[in-house]
Amino acid sequence: MAKNDIREFTLNQLEEYLEQKDEKRFRAKQIQEWLWKKSAHSFEQMTNLSLPLRKMLAEDFVINSLKEDLVQESEDGTIKMRFKLFDDNLIEGVLIPSKARVTACVSSQAGCSLDCRFCATGFMKLKRNLFAGEIYDQVVLLTKKSIEAYGQPLANIVFMGMGEPLLNYKNVLAAIDKITSENGLNISAKRITVSTSGIAKLIKKLGDDGVRFELALSLHSANNIKRSKIMPINDSNPIPDLVEALNYFHEKTGNKITFEYILFDGFNDSVQDARELIDLCNKVPAMVNIIEYNTVEGVPYKKSSEKKREAFAGYLEQNGIVVKVRLSRGKDIDAACGQLANK
């Protein structure tokens, strides 16, 4: 029988296990400190535990750590890391340096089930959900690489890599809990953004669970019919339902929302599109991130011109919307938004 990953055990479960084995319950805290704070990848490393206890743990459990598989560096300084999971599935994470800080983009699933028409990950189909420990390991390995490459740790973490984070709800929240915990990486929740394609009932659940991290919605069109054309999830979670869910989330958490908006040439970059987006921003307390698109093989959508992008962003700003423009990074190594597909 396959052994359980010890990082899937809560403190309580570990304490009970130890008690059954006639070991002291307080050892559970020491074990968890090794697993999370010190990112131990083997029981041998747990030197403040007795040898027999370490041996027993190794007989009963595994630690399914992530392994660095490939590192690619873009000419603009962006770094893409490919990681191998214990079952040989591959996922990717990206480091995006700017003048003052480094942002890490992490994955929540191997592949994705949602089939957004512009996204390379969607073409891969879903392999499986990542475990909390695997999500956590990405942050650990990306932090290490960031210090090595840029001399600084991560300033921000965005769940915008492979997968739909809310469809791996429990593990994503468990990972964030450890990432933000003093007994883990102690990174502020305010520096973490979870980006969703929009699943209304789970957005509401985030509000009910009182999460402290930021939320972004991959919107890409404020027009319900158009949005369904590029994001099939919109059929079951139409924009009016998302508006209600996002307002609920805002009321419960006080957190503002970001609308991610990739500009596709001739599809969602007209004045009419901008007007519809402004109307939506008047219904939800949100700012807008305009994202430059990157060509994905086999996808009919192309990026809007710089002129159109500036006009679109300018129009929003003139109408009182807070807008940030995010230019494409790492496209030469397929690390840019929508390009992650283990190539």
Ligand code: SF4
């Ligand atoms: S954009 Fe996100 S949710 Fe949509 S297919 Fe790609 S990874 Fe999945």
